[in-house]
Amino acid sequence: xxxxLRSFLAAVGLIAALAAAGYVAVIVGAATVIGQSETGxxxxxxxxxxxxxxxxxxxxxxxxxxQAGVLIQSEGEIWRSIRNGPVTxxxxxxxxxxxxxxxxxxxxxxxxxxxxxxTRREVVRFNGIERFAHWMTAASFIVLALSGLNLLYGRYLFxxxxxxxxxxxxxxxxxxxxxxxxxxxxxxxxxxxxxxVRHNVPTRVDLQWLRLGGGLLSDRHHPAAExxxxxxxxxxxxxxxxxxxxxxxxxxxxxxFAFPIFxxxxxxxxxxxxxxxxxxxxxxxxxxxxVWHAVVSLGLIVVMxxxxxxxxxxMEGAFQAMGSGKVDTAWAEQHHSLWAANAxxxxxxxxxxxxxxxxxxx
Amino acid sequence: MARMxxxxxxxxxxxxxxxxxxxxxxHEVPWGVNRRRVVTINDGQPGERxxxxxxxxxxxxxxxxxxxxxxxxxxxxxxxxHDKDLCIGCGYCFYACPFGAPQYPQAGNFGGRGKMxxxxxxxxxxxxxxxxxxxxxxxxxxxxxxxxxLCAEMCSTKALLAGDxxxxxxxxxxxxxxxxxxxxxxxxxxxYGSDT
Numbered sequence: 001x002x003x004x005l006r007s008f009l010a011a012v013g014l015i016a017a018l019a020a021a022g023y024v025a026v027i028v029g030a031a032t033v034i035g036q037s038e039t040g041x042x043x044x045x046x047x048x049x050x051x052x053x054x055x056x057x058x059x060x061x062x063x064x065x066x067q068a069g070v071l072i073q074s075e076g077e078i079w080r081s082i083r084n085g086p087v088t089x090x091x092x093x094x095x096x097x098x099x100x101x102x103x104x105x106x107x108x109x110x111x112x113x114x115x116x117x118x119t120r121r122e123v124v125r126f127n128g129i130e131r132f133a134h135w136m137t138a139a140s141f142i143v144l145a146l147s148g149l150n151l152l153y154g155r156y157l158f159x160x161x162x163x164x165x166x167x168x169x170x171x172x173x174x175x176x177x178x179x180x181x182x183x184x185x186x187x188x189x190x191x192x193x194x195x196x197v198r199h200n201v202p203t204r205v206d207l208q209w210l211r212l213g214g215g216l217l218s219d220r221h222h223p224a225a226e227x228x229x230x231x232x233x234x235x236x237x238x239x240x241x242x243x244x245x246x247x248x249x250x251x252x253x254x255x256x257f258a259f260p261i262f263x264x265x266x267x268x269x270x271x272x273x274x275x276x277x278x279x280x281x282x283x284x285x286x287x288x289x290x291v292w293h294a295v296v297s298l299g300l301i302v303v304m305x306x307x308x309x310x311x312x313x314x315m316e317g318a319f320q321a322m323g324s325g326k327v328d329t330a331w332a333e334q335h336h337s338l339w340a341a342n343a344x345x346x347x348x349x350x351x352x353x354x355x356x357x358x359x360x361x362x
Numbered sequence: 363m364a365r366m367x368x369x370x371x372x373x374x375x376x377x378x379x380x381x382x383x384x385x386x387x388x389h390e391v392p393w394g395v396n397r398r399r400v401v402t403i404n405d406g407q408p409g410e411r412x413x414x415x416x417x418x419x420x421x422x423x424x425x426x427x428x429x430x431x432x433x434x435x436x437x438x439x440x441x442x443x444h445d446k447d448l449c450i451g452c453g454y455c456f457y458a459c460p461f462g463a464p465q466y467p468q469a470g471n472f473g474g475r476g477k478m479x480x481x482x483x484x485x486x487x488x489x490x491x492x493x494x495x496x497x498x499x500x501x502x503x504x505x506x507x508x509x510x511x512l513c514a515e516m517c518s519t520k521a522l523l524a525g526d527x528x529x530x531x532x533x534x535x536x537x538x539x540x541x542x543x544x545x546x547x548x549x550x551x552x553x554y555g556s557d558t
Contacts (some may be wrong), residue, residue, distance in 0.1 A: 049403060049409050050546060050548070052403070053403055053413075054552075057403065058401075059401040059402050059403035059404075059405065059413075060402045060403075061399055061400070061402075062379065062400070063396055067462065068396065068401070068462060069401055070462060071403070071413060071415060071461070071462075071548075071549070072460045072461065072549065072552055073462065074460060074552075076424055077460060079428075079457055079458060080424045080427055080428050080458045084427055150430075151430040152430070154430065154431075155429075155430055155432050159431075159432055164431065164432060164445075164448055165447070165448070167431060168431045168433065168447070168448035168450060171430060172431075172450040172451075175450050175451075175452060179474070254474075256453060286453075286457055287457050290457065
């Protein structure tokens with residue numbers, strides 16, 4: 001491995017670690033700070049009663065909603081500073097850094113080529129239902145990501161350009177889209193999980209793949225891989241776990257105050273000694289749901305930049321695997337050698353005639 | 363230029379809810395929307411106090427800061443108003459507001475929110491002053507008519523004061539001096555910062 005390459009890898013690793021640490025810090029910070037209502041209260045409240053009011057003690061109201069009994073909720077100020085501060089900044093930075101990294105990688109490595117000549121014999125890599133699951137999730141993710149990013153950044157980016165009226169129309173449409181497109185996204189998650197979980201169990205092969213850097217770094221190394229290599233398995237689990245998490249917090253936001261999930265989650269985490277506040281007001285639940293939803297979504301968006309990169313311009317022959325669903329046997333051999341062996345056998349059984357015919361034409 | 367503020371004297375409020383009723387009636391606020399409410403703390407205990415509360419028209423208003431469509435604006439008199447034509451009903455202002463001021467009519471699917479509604483300090487909204495359109499969306503614009511908010515004007519014990527901050531705090535200071543006690547200007551630090 002060259003010196004240049006090693007420093008590049010070190011930089012990637014460092015940035016990934018920093019980004020991950022940043023996300024963890026933001027959410028743990030948010031959980032602790034929003035959960036502790038005493039934080040940030042000035043010395044204004046004179047008597048005990050007033051101090052109680054200042055820290056969110058509820059009184060009695062004739063309105064049926066007991067939440068209205070809370071006179072002052074200070075957590076809102078904390079939520080505001082986290083959302084408008086670290087979440088906005090870390091999200092923008094991590095997206096920016098990922099795009100730069102990908103551009104640098106592309107400039108350095110170029111498009112990863114197909115090794116050797118295509119055989120012009122094709123094997124089915126993803127069948128119809130698999131591609132349907134992928135593209136349903138992908139299309140809804142893009143709609144959700146754009147409408148979500150618009151809520152966080154649109155005010156700063158687009159209002160100066162298009163004005164408030166036009167922006168509000170688009171953003172309201174985006175809100176409704178976000179609410180409804182969430183359902184195909186969740187359905188896609190379930191479908192992908194059912195279809196692919198058995199191919200995504202980590203195995204010994206993955207270690208070897210990781211040790212060789214997945215063949216990303218040089219044309220000389222082609223580590224063996226099963227149907228999914230370690231990188232794809234990582235994407236799979238990030239999407240499934242991140243997707244479930246973003247869905248749960250999304251449902252909590254979609255139906256305000258109906259699904260408090262953080263108190264229970266924190267109570268569970270406290271079994272492991274996290275010491276998180278597990279008695280949360282409905283308002284704290286919503287604030288945490290928003291912060292969590294934003295942080296996990298931004299994380300998924302950043303990961304998807306890399307996924308989209310490698311699936312399109314980053315690698316020759318990668319897109320057609322999920323596009324037409326068929327790949328050249330040479331590509332299969334190069335990238336998924338262990339899977340290719342089996343796949344070609346089954347092609348020989350089921351699909352021998354057309355494959356042979358194509359070869360004849362070539 | 364005056365800086366409009368609310369002040370509720372908790373040593374005077376008798377929880378009659380006339381301010382709430384006056385507000386609902388003056389602005390023809392729909393069911394389920396409470397621009398103003400009265401909260402009783404230590405109910406039935408020694409030290410029971412009631413406070414009438416609504417939007418405090420904060421100096422550095424959290425609702426303004428978090429609104430994704432930037433629909434809020436603050437008038438020269440410090441009144442925080444919003445444009446319902448822009449509001450998308452996301453609910454962020456409600457998560458940010460220390461005083462629970464933003465209200466939402468139930469609208470749409472999944473318990474979704476309609477356009478946010480809140481106390482306007484009886485100052486209407488961005489439509490033409492006193493127009494029917496303004497009344498339908500935001501309620502009466504009493505400030506434009508040279509009047510102060512009705513909740514405070516109606517208050518039988520004059521616990522709730524509304525108007526120019528200097529005048530309001532002068533009245534309160536006089537009271538505290540005369541009677542020899544006072545619970546403090548409730549909510550002012552949160553709404554207007556510690557220098558008030």
